Amino acid sequence: MRSLRCPKIDLGPDPMNPREFFINPADYGLPTRDELVAYRIWDNHFHGFASSNPIEQYERNNFFVERMGIERSIAQEVGGTLEKPFEPYPHDEAILKILDRDKDRLSGRTPIDPGFPDESCAKIEKWIRNGPCIGIKYLGSKKKGVTCSHPNNDPILRLAAELNVHVYVHTWLQVGGAPRRPGGGNRESESTPMDLAKLAQRFPQVPLICGHSGGDWELGVRAIRPCKNVLLEFAGSDPHSGMVEYAIRELGVDRLVWGGHGPSRSYATELGKVLDADISKADRMKIFGGNLRRICMPIFRKKGNARGTVICRNHNAPKPNKAATTVVRSLNG
Amino acid sequence: MQPPDRRNFLKNSLLSAAAALVPSGQLWAAQSASRRARSGSSARSPGIIDTNVNLFDWPFRALKYRDTKALVAKLKKHRIVEAWAGSFEALLSKDLNGVNARLAAECREHGPKFLIPFGSVNLAWPDWEEDVRRCHEIHRMPGLRIYPGYQPFDLDHPALETLVRMTAKRGLILQVVFAMEDPRVHHPLIDVRPVTFAPLVKTAKRAPHAKVELLHFPGQIRGDDLNHLKEFLALPNTVLDISRLEGNGAIARMLGSIQGLPSARVPADRIAFGSHAPFCPVETALLKLIESPLDASQLHAIMRDNARRLLPRA
Numbered sequence: 001m002r003s004l005r006c007p008k009i010d011l012g013p014d015p016m017n018p019r020e021f022f023i024n025p026a027d028y029g030l031p032t033r034d035e036l037v038a039y040r041i042w043d044n045h046f047h048g049f050a051s052s053n054p055i056e057q058y059e060r061n062n063f064f065v066e067r068m069g070i071e072r073s074i075a076q077e078v079g080g081t082l083e084k085p086f087e088p089y090p091h092d093e094a095i096l097k098i099l100d101r102d103k104d105r106l107s108g109r110t111p112i113d114p115g116f117p118d119e120s121c122a123k124i125e126k127w128i129r130n131g132p133c134i135g136i137k138y139l140g141s142k143k144k145g146v147t148c149s150h151p152n153n154d155p156i157l158r159l160a161a162e163l164n165v166h167v168y169v170h171t172w173l174q175v176g177g178a179p180r181r182p183g184g185g186n187r188e189s190e191s192t193p194m195d196l197a198k199l200a201q202r203f204p205q206v207p208l209i210c211g212h213s214g215g216d217w218e219l220g221v222r223a224i225r226p227c228k229n230v231l232l233e234f235a236g237s238d239p240h241s242g243m244v245e246y247a248i249r250e251l252g253v254d255r256l257v258w259g260g261h262g263p264s265r266s267y268a269t270e271l272g273k274v275l276d277a278d279i280s281k282a283d284r285m286k287i288f289g290g291n292l293r294r295i296c297m298p299i300f301r302k303k304g305n306a307r308g309t310v311i312c313r314n315h316n317a318p319k320p321n322k323a324a325t326t327v328v329r330s331l332n333g
Numbered sequence: 334m335q336p337p338d339r340r341n342f343l344k345n346s347l348l349s350a351a352a353a354l355v356p357s358g359q360l361w362a363a364q365s366a367s368r369r370a371r372s373g374s375s376a377r378s379p380g381i382i383d384t385n386v387n388l389f390d391w392p393f394r395a396l397k398y399r400d401t402k403a404l405v406a407k408l409k410k411h412r413i414v415e416a417w418a419g420s421f422e423a424l425l426s427k428d429l430n431g432v433n434a435r436l437a438a439e440c441r442e443h444g445p446k447f448l449i450p451f452g453s454v455n456l457a458w459p460d461w462e463e464d465v466r467r468c469h470e471i472h473r474m475p476g477l478r479i480y481p482g483y484q485p486f487d488l489d490h491p492a493l494e495t496l497v498r499m500t501a502k503r504g505l506i507l508q509v510v511f512a513m514e515d516p517r518v519h520h521p522l523i524d525v526r527p528v529t530f531a532p533l534v535k536t537a538k539r540a541p542h543a544k545v546e547l548l549h550f551p552g553q554i555r556g557d558d559l560n561h562l563k564e565f566l567a568l569p570n571t572v573l574d575i576s577r578l579e580g581n582g583a584i585a586r587m588l589g590s591i592q593g594l595p596s597a598r599v600p601a602d603r604i605a606f607g608s609h610a611p612f613c614p615v616e617t618a619l620l621k622l623i624e625s626p627l628d629a630s631q632l633h634a635i636m637r638d639n640a641r642r643l644l645p646r647a
Contacts, residue, residue, distance in 0.1 A: 016626040022631055027378040028619050029411040060593065064581040068624060172517070179520040216518040218394070238515045241614045242397035263581040264553075268624040272617030276397070 016215035018066035020327050031275070036069030039281075041271075044168075044209065045235035045259025046073035050082065052207050058098060061263045068267040070260065071105070071289065073241050076137045076168070078108030079127040085111040086119050086276065099132050107296075109137040109168055114152045115144030115189070121159050127165055134299045136160055137170040138191070138211075145188040145257035149195035157203040162252040166207040168233075169196050172215030182219055200227035207295040209257060212236045218284045221250045228255075231291060234273050235259025244277035244287065253279070379633060380414030382640035385548045385574045385607030386509070387419045388439055393520050398611035401443040409447075411615050412468070413608075416448055417640075418507070423453035424483040424513070428596070429464045437472040449644070451478040451508060456492045457485045462499065469503050475644050476506030478548070482525040483513065489532040497536050501543035505641050509533060510548045512577065515551075523616065530558055534565045544570040544643050549609055552578035552587055559597055566603045572639050573599075574607025575621055584635065587623035601631040605639045 006209075025032050031039070043065075051057040065073060076082070078099065099106055110127035112120035127133040136156070138148055146152050148169050152167050160167050171193045176185020183192045193214035200208050208230045214220015215237060224230040232247055232255055246254055258274060260267045274287050386408070388401050398404040400490040408416055423429065433452035442449035452468035454461040454477055468474040477500060481487055488509070500507040511528045519525060530550075538544055547565075550573045554562060565571055578587055585591050589598035608618040622632060 011381075016628075018626075020626075021623065022627065022629045023622060025380065025619075025623050026620075027412060028381075030616065030619055030623065056593065060591070062583060063626075064624060174517040175519050175521050180524065182518075182521065184521075185517065221615075237518075239613050239617045240394075241611055242394075245397070260581075264579070264623060266579055266581055266617075266621060267584055268583075268620030269579060269617050272614040272620050275616040275620075276614030 018063045033067070033069050035330075036072070036271075039057060039069075039285055039288045040290070040293075041070050041258070042232055042292045043070050043073040044257045044292050045258040045261045046075045047210070047264055048073065048260065049075055049076070049077050049091070050264075055094050055098070057263065061330070062260065064267060065105070068271065070267065073106050073186050073260070074135065074292075075099075075106065075108040077111055078132075078133050079110040079123065079131070082111050082137075082139050083142075085113050086116065087121065096132065103235075107132075107134045109133055109135040111137040111139055112156065113139060113146075114148060114150060114156060115146040117152045120156050124156070124159050124163070128165055128299075129169050130155050133220075134296055134303075135165050136167045140165060142187075142189060147189060147195045148191040150200040153199055154202065157199065157206055161203060161206050166209060166295045166299075168209045168211055169199075170211045171196055171220065172212060173219055174215060174307070182216055191221040195231060197227050200224070201229045203231050207231065209233050213243070215246070217247065221247050225250055231255045231295070233257050233259050235262040235270055236265055239269050239273045241276050244274055247280070248277070248279065248283070252253055252289055253283045253286050257292045258288050336626075337453065346428070355465045377633075378412065379637055380412050380635045381606050381619075383408060383416040383608050383610070384572075384605045384640050385576050386416045386448075386547060386610045387421045387612065388436060389421045390403075391421050391612060392425060396611045401439050401448075401456070404611050405447060408608075408610065408615060411619055413615070414447070414637075416444070417451050417644075418444075418448045419451045419453060419478040419480075419510075423478070424454075424480050425453075427458060428456055429453055429458065429461070430467055433464065433468055433472055433474070436556075437474065449476075450474050451476045451506075452591075453478050453480065453484075455479075455484045456490045456496065456497065461492070462495070465496070465499050465503075465505075469505060474505075475646075476500075476508060476544070478508040478510060480510045481514070481528045483523075487526065487529055487532075487596055488536075489529060493532065494536045494539065497540045497543050501540045504544075506544040506546060508546045508548050511550045513549070530561050530565075534561045537565060537568055537571065541568050542570060543568075544552045546571070546605065546643070547573040549574065549577040552583050553580060554597075555595070559595075562597050562599070566597075566599055572603050572605045572643065574605050574609075575635065576607040576609035576613060576618055578621065582625045584621055585627060588627075588631065590626065601634045602639055602642075604635050606636050 002274060048058040048061050077097060080086060099108055110123055110133045112123055114120065124136060169190050169191055173182040173184035173188055173192055175182050186192060193210055196208060196210050206229060210220060210224050210230050210232050213234055214223060214233055221232060224232065232251055260270050274284060390399055398407050420432050422432040426432045436450045436452060440450040450472065452472060452474045454464040468477055497507060516525060537543055569631055575584055578584055580586060586594050586596055587599050588601055589596040594605050606618060608615040
């Protein structure tokens with residue numbers, strides 16, 4: 001894996017580089033960085049560009065990408081922002097340059113809004129068919145209150161099927177309302193896992209990702225359980241011991257993907273969910289990246305990105321970069 | 334905090350010295366060799382004091398490590414050498430004495446000198462002062478844990494100052510839990526209000542030597558709460574645990590080591606390891622130690638020394 005350009009962290013007179021550690025993870029029952037790299041971790045949920053200073057934030061976060069051995073990140077906001085997905089974004093050009101510079105480590109989804117199906121399809125044409133993006137990111141419509149189960153979504157999903165791309169849908173089940181119920185506290189346009197299940201039944205050929213495990217994973221899993229084309233994402237919700245094993249029991253390991261949700265969430269938080277599970281290395285690799293590579297392979301192939309296809313197919317761990325090495329310093333100096 | 338002399342650490346590390354001498358391609362082998370010698374290095378790696386675990390059943394789900402024996406084995410597997418244990422039963426029970434007695438017995442049976450019981454009192458129940466006395470004098474507990482919100486009071490409760498003074502006088506540690514889980518996924522039948530921090534800061538200032546730890550305190554705070562946190566942690570015996578510090582490099586960010594990000598600039602001697610197990614995976618808290626760029630002195634402080642300062646005995 002190529003070493004990223006990333007800053008050192010200033011701890012005083014001697015800055016620390018991302019591969020320096022004063023603690024050996026193996027001594028604490030954790031995978032070492034080498035072992036994390038060997039898992040081939042693909043981050044399905046990366047908010048590196050979600051900031052008023054997106055480039056600065058992205059570069060800063062690379063320290064942690066490198067440190068935690070993340071192989072590839074899928075940025076959720078390429079071409080516009082989650083708040084204003086259809087407005088030209090002043091940082092688009094700089095983000096495109098970074099996507100090209102870091103193409104071995106970074107991919108992107110473009111955000112759309114089902115409140116505006118025509119604009120959404122135009123955006124998919126521009127950023128996926130004719131651009132660098134490899135997937136569609138659904139946010140809830142803030143202007144029209146349209147969730148992902150609304151008929152507005154059908155032209156978007158037909159285009160997704162034609163392009164053979166997956167669709168990521170933000171879902172939550174916020175408790176609230178009167179009487180209180182799961183989902184009763186959702187924003188007007190915020191999709192529930194039940195909304196996603198309705199959409200999935202209409203488009204069983206399109207791989208869909210149920211973002212944030214539906215917010216409430218115990219209920220989210222139940223909602224999408226019958227829909228074989230829906231994968232469950234572990235990202236952006238609190239870590240609960242046992243959640244991954246529960247999802248495997250109900251959905252099967254081939255329907256789980258992992259996301260870091262950084263930098264607002266910790267890779268530590270999200271990795272811990274999967275490492276908590278008593279499962280085989282092969283199953284861990286599926287969750288950490290194998291399943292996402294499987295659904296991404298068609299779009300990599302369609303784009304003629306031979307390297308991308310190799311990336312998706314190759315399940316062997318990459319050789320370590322000889323120039324950049326991991327150093328565990330003594331904790332007892 | 335003085336910048337650590339990190340070059341000395343490097344000099345004293347056999348592994349790093351070996352790494353400097355071998356061609357770069359062999360460094361990975363050197364590291365692997367180090368991992369193979371796990372038992373040797375484990376003997377030198379410091380154990381961790383986990384200041385935030387709970388025993389028994391979480392009321393809303395059967396947790397993976399709800400069995401105390403299994404939890405103890407899990408914690409020991411990750412080199413936890415001591416765990417300060419509260420009880421999930423304290424959230425909703427009225428008979429707190431029964432809760433505390435069961436907690437003390439469970440710790441004795443499954444983790445003598447490993448599980449350290451932290452009983453609870455509920456300021457909303459009558460005669461809670463007697464529960465303080467029993468925790469201290471009968472159950473020999475070194476501290477108490479309160480769960481505002483689940484227990485029906487907030488930190489502006491008029492009895493809080495009495496509790497803080499009582500614990501200070503008895504030399505007990507008072508742990509204040511700010512949340513158990515994301516309120517967005519609460520069971521619909523419960524309506525737990527957010528805990529307000531400011532009144533605790535005022536109260537703690539009036540008993541400045543009280544030992545108080547914040548558990549599962551949100552790290553991503555701004556504005557007034559950020560200032561309150563600075564004021565609170567300026568007191569001599571106050572700490573917060575890492576279980577709810579969120580965001581890449583969250584501990585380093587809390588310390589102020591990551592340039593360009595807002596920080597409470599909390600000194601490393603005010604942060605303690607806490608996993609919130611078995612509700613959260615213990616791996617999550619451990620990985621935060623790895624993820625954040627922390628030097629040896631910071632790690633020692635967070636993993637063990639700060640907790641040991643509050644509770645000197647093993």
